[in-house]
Amino acid sequence: MTIVEKGSTKGTVTDSQGKYSISLSSSQATLIFSYIGFVAQEVAVNGRSIVDVSLKEDATQLGEVVVTALGITKDKKALGYSVTEVKGSEFTQARENNVANALSGKIAGVNATGLSTGPGGSSRIIIRGNGSLTGDNQPLYVINGMPIDNTVPGGSATTNGGQGNVDRGDGIAGINPDDIESISVLKGGTAAALYGSRAANGVILITTKKGKAQRGIGVEYNSTFTMENAAVFPDWQYEYGQGDGAAKPTTQAQGIAWGRRSWGAKIDGSDFVAADGQTHPYSAQKDNIKNFYQTGKTFTNTLAFTGGNEKVNYRFSLSDLDAKGILPTNTYKRKTGNLNINGSFGDKISLEAVAQYTLENGHNKTGAGDALGNPNWTPYMIGNTSDIRWLNPGYDASGNEIAWNDADIASNSYFVVNKYQQDDSKNRFIGQLGLTYKILKNLSVKGTVSRDFYNYNYRYILPTGTRYIPNGQYNQLKTDVSETNSMLTANYNTTFGHFGFSALAGMNQRNFSYNQLNLTGATFTIPFFYSSTNLATSSTTPLNQHTRTNSVFGSIDLDYKGVAFLTATGRQDWFSTLSPQNNTIFYPSVGGSFVLSQAFQLPRLFDYAKVRASWAQVGGATPDPYVINLTYSMIPSSGQPLQNVTTNVTTSSGLANAALKPLTSTTFEAGIDLQFFNKKLGLDLTYYNRATTNDIVQTSTSPTSGYNSVYLNVGKLNNRGIEALVTVTPIRTANFGWNMSYNVAYNQSKVVKLADGINSMQMATSVGNWAYINSIEGSSYGTIVGTTRVRDAKGNIVYDPASGFAQKSALQELGKGVPPLTMGFTNEFKYKNFSLNILLDGKFGNKVFSVMEVYANRMGKLKRTLDGRENGLTLTGVTPTGDTYTRTVAKENLRVYYDNDKNYTELFLHDGSFVKLRQVIFSYNIPTSALKFAKLQSASISFVARNLLTLYKQTDNFDPEQSFTNSSNQGFESLGLPRTRSYGANLIVKF
Template sequence: MTASSQAVATSWLQTDASILYSTDLNDQPWKGAGGPLLGLLAWPDTIDARDWLTPDGQRKRITTLSAASEVDNPYFSVNRNWAKTRTNRINVNVGLTLTPMSWANLRTNLGVDNYSTRTEVVRDPESSLGFSSGGTLDQNNSVTRNLAAQTLLNFNRVAITPDLGFSALLGNAINDQRTDGAGATGTRFLDPTFISINNTFNRSAINRITQRRLVGVFGQGQLDYKDYLFLTVTGRNDWTSTIPKGVNSFFYPGVSGSLVFSEAFPSIGRFMTGKLRAAWAEVGKDADPYSYAPSLESKLTSYGGYGTGFTGPNPNLRPEFAVSKEVGAELSFLDGRLAVDGTLYRRETRDQIVKNVRASYGSGYILINLNGARTRTEGIELSVSGTPLQTSDLTWDLQANFTKARGKVLAMPSNLPEYYSSDTWLYGNVRNGMGAGLSTMSLTGWWYLRNKNGELLIDPTSGLPIRDTNFTDAGYDRAPDFLIGLSNTLRWKQFSLSALLDIRKGGDVFNATEHWLTQRGLSTRTLDRWEPRVVKGVLRDGKENTDNPTSNTIVVVPAINTSYYLSMSEELFIEKDINWVRLRDVTLSYALPNGIFGTRNASVFLTGTELFLITNYSGSDPIVNGNTAATGGSGGIGIDYGNFPMPVGINFGVRVGF
């Protein structure tokens, strides 16, 4: 819910205020290991999965195996293993604008963003996930307060000459963040059907306060010549609490320019309007709180006390910087009925802070944050919009957006050979490993060994390919070649019909679900398990890199030698060059008469989302993320392990304005 108001107190004082309240409940089952999708795929088709409870509310078993060994009933997983997050947020903003003189105005804005989040994660004691611990309940309650204040002093345009003008602004910004968190973990449920921290035998609790403050001052000056040539220079200096004193003050400038050539050359302006633009900017960034100084936490061991955590401090931490360069053009034809906007850009980082790098255990810590990474991202963005049809009652608008971007790691701190987020090590031996020279969307893993000619190396004793036992790069890249978004909107009188089509070309996806099914004999690719075969490759007998390597002739029958499937490398399940065409949403709306029920405007709408998908991906849906957005970076994008496809949605709503 949102409410806002504005008031003119005097001729030189204006006020405005807004308030937003939202509540969000995210109730979802597990994905990946122990999730209901894998349970559904592995469930015996001779047993009705809907019959999952005993009369006394316990899990209905289908074998005499332990709960940790028996596949979880998918209905049981959905109802008994889950993660719930509820967030209540209130955001209040108050602004004052003072114009005591004609040549300047002062604008001050104060905003407070408060939200509380309660998270519960349950692993039922009768499930494969919670059997060994007797059930687990994780609870976390956090309250976050973000205070933001900004003051701008705007100097109106001053004519230096009849053709040349100058305008400027000065400002400062203060951002203060604080989060108070309280977490508790309980294991060994006393009553397996009652979810409460009071129903656990072993309990532990932890409180944490996180604070961060950033203060900045900035300025901007702009020159304009005859309203068609513009030059803007900016500069900002920040002081942060998350970088050691002495280097916690950092300055970053920027410059941009534009030429409205249709105004500069009137002969061109008769046929079109157009602008060329270019920009160069540097942006500084600080670190996460408590990255440079040691912090203590209570220990849950026998004798308690306090000690340092897993992540060690880095007193030499310094800000990271990114330099962006871009050029672009905006063109408009036929009185604005056809428009083209294009941008070429490049962004390079230096001294980038790499979080949670594996440290030497001799340091006393497991993880550490380091400066030193360099990355480059470059690409093109192109937008074409138009109105092919326009009458008094009927209008057809369309827009096409094309995006192509590539990211590359140029250097790693301390010549680190590989960096990865442990959260992305979801299945087998594949993770989002990155290193110098690799894509920022690369995958590393234990791939098959090959000789100098690229032929598979075969174990002479088994006839099966040999896997590396180190994480290496094999050229896999989850980044798409390009993305296209097509939107169409038809308006007829009070009706409006809009649709968004999403197109993706290229990018690799790791189908870990298919690997999991194959190793259990549940994939269609195991139907020929009784057929003898010879794996194409050369024996690792010392001759593999000579001019005459020994070709493999060892016959393998997978149904007899089950290692054929169990030792399969995950690289056989990384599907390359995945494409899709998906109908993101279709919305039909109707605008009600103005003033109805005392409203300024009102409309009703019906929206359908994810209505169809065309793809060459063999899994359920290639738009997957094995993690969440909280993982950061490329995370688990393109790692499909027990993930549900995007659901088809039907929504009905009412929009009202007062």
């Protein structure tokens, strides 16, 4: 409880027993007692030395107030849509470096996936399905009411990229969890209407911690140390060892040529010669993953100071995160300074300001995708009788890469971690200033300016001495991104009779600018000297994008006796990315809720019952700038000048289209909120239907049209589903409490229409074009497409007698890339000062295609390749004409036979469903009485673990959550970093 002396700067807070002391300026002073969720009380001291008060619960508030659009707090029962709030402490104890990853499993309908790319990596969050056929489909992030940027500088990693295909980290990765008071997730369109087009995919509202009126300076110290280790290991075969043609290597030449092949003789403990030229026992080496990767360590320290009085309060925090990844030499450091000031000048004017500076430094982040420069290749693919450490350090005396296998494109992982260089740094400033002027008691005007700016530098060096590219390559990115919003709003509220009325009107201008220089070059003239000045060839590509959206908006709220609520909003946007004839759209929303339990006398069983429904439209203009007019660009030339038709500035060959108009996303949702048995059982059910029409699609066209794609307003996409949240409190006593919370969501995604004459759109391809991610009319967004072995009506495999291999089918749909069913189950136990929080997280119904397994199959590491090792493999099936077909592949030729399996996508496609023990937090609130000497206000210590166990999965050799890009293209595994288990301790002390 906070106690302040009215009209002075004096204040204090109570201790855990509720005791306090305060020195007053006069014995006739008045004290103000306040506590969140309770009605504040003013008590005149009247000369007393002991003043005891007990506050009344604020019936309208307790647990029911949520932060909604524009940072406005609303009574939860007044909302016509679903909002979920998560407290900041959920992110600080068992922390993820990227705070967004910690949302996984916590909120129904929010599909959060942390990438397996090490510290500093991005996250991918999808709320109620992928809403648009283009764009990243991720929600808008908002801090204290103003949007921030969440771009990945230089773009997300691609699904099939080679050297330098790293995850450079997104915007939310730069937010320090310790500065977060709470996170609200607005899932519906109504919730988002006030943020405009970018909110069509939902909004994640972050409210940062603020200062409060108190005596002296409050100090909070939060320290976390976590360790992580690779937690998922492939289930390889260890019966036949390294080698080829059923023979083991006996010379160094063979040891190298067969370095990644496990097609050798039966493992028998005899001698063989490995790639290092040494003789080793021919025995299984099962720990290459453990031996190559190290224990990752993250040490985070945050120190926060708070203070202030009734007029002005502040919070200032400094935070340092120092992480060492599981990949040797990979580090990530993040320093954050955050200042939050709130003040009021007189009765009329109040001010709020936030300034945050973040410095992020990454070193040697992992690559994923193709083989070159991918540090994860060797530990997975090295022959199964070789110990990866025999390849350490991966380079010779002159610094050249040492060969370990027949294909130089498959880099020596030790050479990659020791000699490749990848460094990035991001300086980011977020500033917000809001000024409110109270014209009347119930009419105020607020002006806010916010700017999120970052400057990013990236340098990637493929060094001299790389076997595949001996003279090296160089890539440098300089990216400046800013998101600036200026907003003016007016708020008015009044009551007449039983009606409450409030209105809001506002205007906003958003300016976004992205300026980038991308320098690529090759061949270091002076070997081992890595500067852009030392390149034989180089080229610089500029990318300068500027967009602006102007908006006016308004909102009206009506309530009747606190029983029935109605909200209507409207917004008009003008987009710079579209032509003046088509650049504006108006979109409305309406929502209402009705509290049955207050309107009617319900059976005693019901404590609370509310129904809600809403309908909302959101307009959008997703295309990049400059795609409405055909332009011509110069091509760098050393001879005659060259010019070409400008293809889309970010991707390739997109045809401009001046007729583009804004797209519309329409959401209908209805729900019911019930509480029974003295609030021991709660149920929250939601149905939604979200349709995107006139979607701006970069549709693939036949390249013979002169362009590989064109922007068209043709897409129609539908996402509908149900969300349920069940809360149970089986036990609630003074000393012991047990809360259960289960959330589940099912989203059915359907591509209703692409373009006339086009029913499939390719979004991504795997390495080797072995699988595709397409959006296909009538199917889910992001369907995995590939080939199968042709079978006859009886299920026999059809063989081509000419080649001796199974016939490959045409491309067909093989499964969903995004899980439709997600759920989370939290159990929280409290006993006196102890608490235990256990979160289970599950996703179901998607497929994952594994590029790693394609290689592992070719290299003889998959268990399925054991067939035929002893006496050859006999194939039986039918010919295309229906005759019986049989042939035996000699054991010496198995490698070539199995290698051909890469033509059949189905063999390496697995169910991606899983259930994981996502998080366990065991914490102890240290009684301050025990630490009185230290003058502590509170202290707690927690033991935390993330991703502790996988309880269910269908993939033998990798983790189903093996994503390495936060783009919309999900469904591939491609030799990324192994998933990890982390565990650690967290200490919070408040003085």
